[in-house]
Amino acid sequence: MMTDAPEVPVIAVDGPSGVGKGTLARALVQRLHWHYLESGALYRALGLLAERRGVALDDARGLAQLAAGLELLFADGAVWLDGEELGDSIRTEAAGRRASQIAPLPAVRAALLRWQRRCARPPGLVADGRDMGSVVFPSAACKIFLTASAEARAMRRFKQLREKGFNVNIARLLRDIRERDWRDSKRSVSPLKRAGDAFELDTTGLSADEVMAVVFKRVEQTWPLLKRG
Numbered sequence: 001m002m003t004d005a006p007e008v009p010v011i012a013v014d015g016p017s018g019v020g021k022g023t024l025a026r027a028l029v030q031r032l033h034w035h036y037l038e039s040g041a042l043y044r045a046l047g048l049l050a051e052r053r054g055v056a057l058d059d060a061r062g063l064a065q066l067a068a069g070l071e072l073l074f075a076d077g078a079v080w081l082d083g084e085e086l087g088d089s090i091r092t093e094a095a096g097r098r099a100s101q102i103a104p105l106p107a108v109r110a111a112l113l114r115w116q117r118r119c120a121r122p123p124g125l126v127a128d129g130r131d132m133g134s135v136v137f138p139s140a141a142c143k144i145f146l147t148a149s150a151e152a153r154a155m156r157r158f159k160q161l162r163e164k165g166f167n168v169n170i171a172r173l174l175r176d177i178r179e180r181d182w183r184d185s186k187r188s189v190s191p192l193k194r195a196g197d198a199f200e201l202d203t204t205g206l207s208a209d210e211v212m213a214v215v216f217k218r219v220e221q222t223w224p225l226l227k228r229g
């Protein structure tokens with residue numbers, strides 16, 4: 001079965017909300033000068049577009065149609081939709097909840113699958129999300145699965161959002177994270193689940209730098225590329 005593009009090297013970074021996938025993935029991208037697919041931003045952007053166009057979050061057909069024509073671009077650390085930089089409008093907790101609501105719909109996932117696989121272009125791709133290693137790029141040569149306690153993730157998100165000037169409540173964040181964990185891991189299509197061949201790292205007590213050090217070493221074992229960086 002030809003499921004992805006094995007000729008292009010892919011690093012898949014998966015894990016639950018707020019675990020630091022983005023920080024790690026961006027560090028890898030910087031080091032390797034590869035392309036970056038932040039798949040969560042796809043679901044977030046689609047949720048935003050649905051809201052703007054008045055498409056209900058349970059309208060599978062309407063959402064799949066929107067997904068099929070999604071004009072999304074990742075460039076210089078920013079996400080662009082139809083030529084508009086989305087900025088923080090897709091970074092709010094509400095945007096995350098919307099994304100998590102539409103993500104279980106099989107028609108939506110199918111429509112986004114091809115889009116995601118097209119991102120695998122030379123010299124390589126770092127892809128982060130929930131099902132990068134298990135469904136989208138099952139033959140990725142390097143798969144990382146990050147975990148951390150819900151409390152640690154809520155605290156990290158709290159600091160991140162506060163730095164961005166958002167007014168946030170830690171108890172609410174923790175509740176949101178738990179709800180999203182439940183939805184993302186219980187859905188029937190592409191649930192959050194570690195691929196059998198993924199390297200799992202519990203980051204609860206680790207700093208971002210410590211996580212990077214462990215993962216870079218792991219990636220280096222797969223490709224000697226990092227040594228050149």
Ligand code: DC
Pocket residue numbers: 017018039040041043044096099100103104128129130131132180184
């Ligand atoms: O990683 P994130 O918080 O930006 O993701 C937002 C939501 O999108 C998440 O709750 C579930 C969904 N998602 C998904 O189902 N599959 C992915 N590969 C990435 C995100």
